[in-house]
């Protein structure tokens with residue numbers, strides 16, 4: 001489905017990239033999981049993000065190999081863990097040298113995000129541990145800590161732009177919504193550079209992330225439009241390599257904005273036609289244009305159009321999304337599956353699993369998975385042959401999920417599949433006990 005996939009690898013996205021100098025020779029991109037932008041002025045450095053806590057030392061080392069200038073200002077593009085928790089080595093240096101503390105510019109809603117993180121710290125560790133299970137956190141108990149935050153000294157209200165000057169150079173920050181409700185991007189007019197934060201991530205945008213709260217596809221497209229209006233020559237994304245050249249930057253921003261608008265507007269059109277989620281989801285994906293599938297800027301290696309349909313629907317609709325009142329006060333699915341297995345009777349479970357195997361062979365993996373689920377949910381270990389049937393169902397589901405995962409370009413989806421396989425393997429061991 002996604003023909004340009006090879007052009008953008010996961011390492012480009014989450015890469016620890018060699019620092020890159022660009023534009024006037026005083027601008028840098030330092031890539032360490034998330035990117036840090038830096039501009040050296042006569043009065044010190046302006047940094048755009050400060051990375052994750054775990055990448056802080058590396059970022060510090062990379063930056064100090066380039067310049068010893070003190071930090072004048074830090075702009076935080078949003079409050080996610082990978083963009084604004086890498087400051088500790090920098091603060092230690094400031095304390096050691098007796099330098100003045102930097103100005104810290106952020107969106108007005110960023111402090112509320114940090115308060116939320118404090119309230120939900122264990123929960124966030126849990127969901128981030130699942131979302132990033134293949135790349136991070138495997139041995140870390142607390143991947144995100146809000147114990148030591150960089151406190152903003154200047155807040156910018158949503159929709160507002162404000163200018164700041166460092167060393168005779170002006171920069172403009174603009175507060176918008178997109179991946180988060182606390183997004184800021186920065187315009188450096190002297191080099192025509194946009195520092196985008198995660199409003200641009202070198203993948204289909206991370207909108208509709210399955211683990212995370214509401215994100216804002218329409219506002220996001222609008223923010224990209226505001227970047228386009230500046231006519232940038234350079235784009236420093238939140239993740240991925242520097243994008244250089246007015247034509248390439250324009251194409252990257254424009255195709256991403258159009259894809260976000262497309263998914264959002266197609267969902268809205270179908271909401272207005274009185275459609276329910278399942279039909280909207282499949283119809284919008286069937287209509288998703290080849291132009292977007294081919295674009296190297298929209299490869300679904302992290303976010304994907306499927307997630308974007310969810311995000312757009314969830315903006316305007318509540319949780320009752322099927323049109324089937326069974327779902328208003330739903331029974332436990334295990335109770336329904338148990339009834340079904342009882343009805344199938346002797347040999348019925350075997351027939352069901354055999355049918356799922358046949359569907360797998362025919363390439364109908366999603367339907368096969370749904371069939372096997374009845375056995376996983378409804379079989380009672382210890383009853384008749386159901387222990388054996390349950391073990392067979394687990395093996396088959398593992399096979400199905402692994403097969404499904406190999407066709408899946410999104411790292412988040414693949415991690416969901418792999419985490420589930422790990423859980424099933426634990427369950428399998430516990431059955432005979």
Ligand SMILES: [Zn+2]
Nearest residue numbers: 034082198238
């Ligand atoms: Zn990020």
